Amino acid sequence: MKFHQLRALVAVAESGSIHEAAKVLHISQPALSKSVKELEADLGVPLLVRSNRGITITVYGERLLGRARLILGETRRARDDLESLRGSLNGRVAIGVSPVTPSKAFVQCIHRYRRRHPAIQLQISELRPAHLLAGMREGTLDLVLTSQPPHRSMEGFEWRKLYDQGTVLAVRQGHHLAGARRLEALMDEEWLVPDSLDISLAGAMFRNNGLPMPLRVIECSSLMLYAEMAMTLGAVSFWSQRTFEVSMQARNMQALELVDPIPSTDISLVYRPSALMTPPAQILVDDLLDAYRTATVR
Structure with a gap:
């Protein structure tokens, strides 16, 4: 399996078509199709079903997709980590929230973080609670605020309660x-x-x-x-x-x-162990934990 093949699979799965995926990746449709077909040949299983109605991902493709997202996410984190060692704190931090989890303290913390680190791109996605945890497992999210209690599927992640919400x-x-x-x-x-x-x-x-x-x-x-x-x-x-x-x-x-x-419900912060986080994500986690230790949450 090669990096560009996994990236092609993820792009097709998320866009739902070869045409749109090729536009996202800025490559030609034949080049993208070739990458997926080579991956299928290497693995010996069909990953996508192509028809007049569009693209459907197979059960093999679904199983590989989660790991492919994790690989791509960790590759991005590794690159960001090395950039930080070179002295340039940039990169991207992907944050997941549900409709009920952000608070005034969260918004204020994000505002302070942006003032101090303007070169870091923040991506905040609102998802249902189950999708938040899936995003952490698959590597598409660096940290999440969740109303769910600690879950067995999230062993190996840090899980810190921030506050009770009425x-x-x-x-x-x-x-x-x-x-x-x-x-x-x-x-x-x-x-x-x-x-x-x-x-x-x-x-x-x-x-x-x-x-x-x-x-x-x-x-x-x-x-x-x-x-x-x-x-x-x-x-x-x-x-x-x-x-x-x-x-x-x-x-x-x-x-x-x-x-x-x-x-009431507990609102918790879920994130990776320090050894697996990029410096930008670690700084934001530390800021959030400090903010909620001292804030009156509203």
Whole structure:
């Protein structure tokens, strides 16, 4: 396997076509196709299926893709590391967040980092929690802020809790249950949640209070659409404290004051051991840990 072959496979998988991948890599389509075919011949398995409908990655291609991304990511980190030894602190740091994990302390830390290290490129991607961990394993992300608890699949990574984030249940102003005090009184209402109840904090809330899952549930992972639907539908909506406070629609919503316990979530920073991080990523990790040690998180 050669570096340019792996890069070609990743580009095709991410763009979905030979044409777009060739544009991304600034090479001709025949040259890109040749790289993938040579890789397939070397491995003795088909990686891509080409048809009139486009490109489909095979099960062999999917298995190789994760490792290919890891190899490309580590190669980039090695290059950045050597550049730092030469005295030029530049390169790229890829950060993953979910819709609920950034805070004011995070934004302020990023702002200070940019002032001190303007040559370093920062890439911040908002992903679902499971995709954040996959990005760390595959090497496409250098560090992530996650609301998930430590996971067995992430052994070998550093996992540091930054802060607790509260939870808000809310309805639009004027809702007939705006004065509800018990979770049970809301069970027959429409519910709006950001993730599946099977795996989310919202589902844990019902289980912890000995209640069945509500029957009328809408899952929505788009933050902008979530806010619009919360105001429009009249559903009971489940929010992180931070998201509720900064949402443009929150002023049209009313937080419920329940006596039943509503769980909070831990926000953690996940990153590689120091020996495997580039200096730019290590500096940012240290800055974040210092910022959250001293900040009042909002």
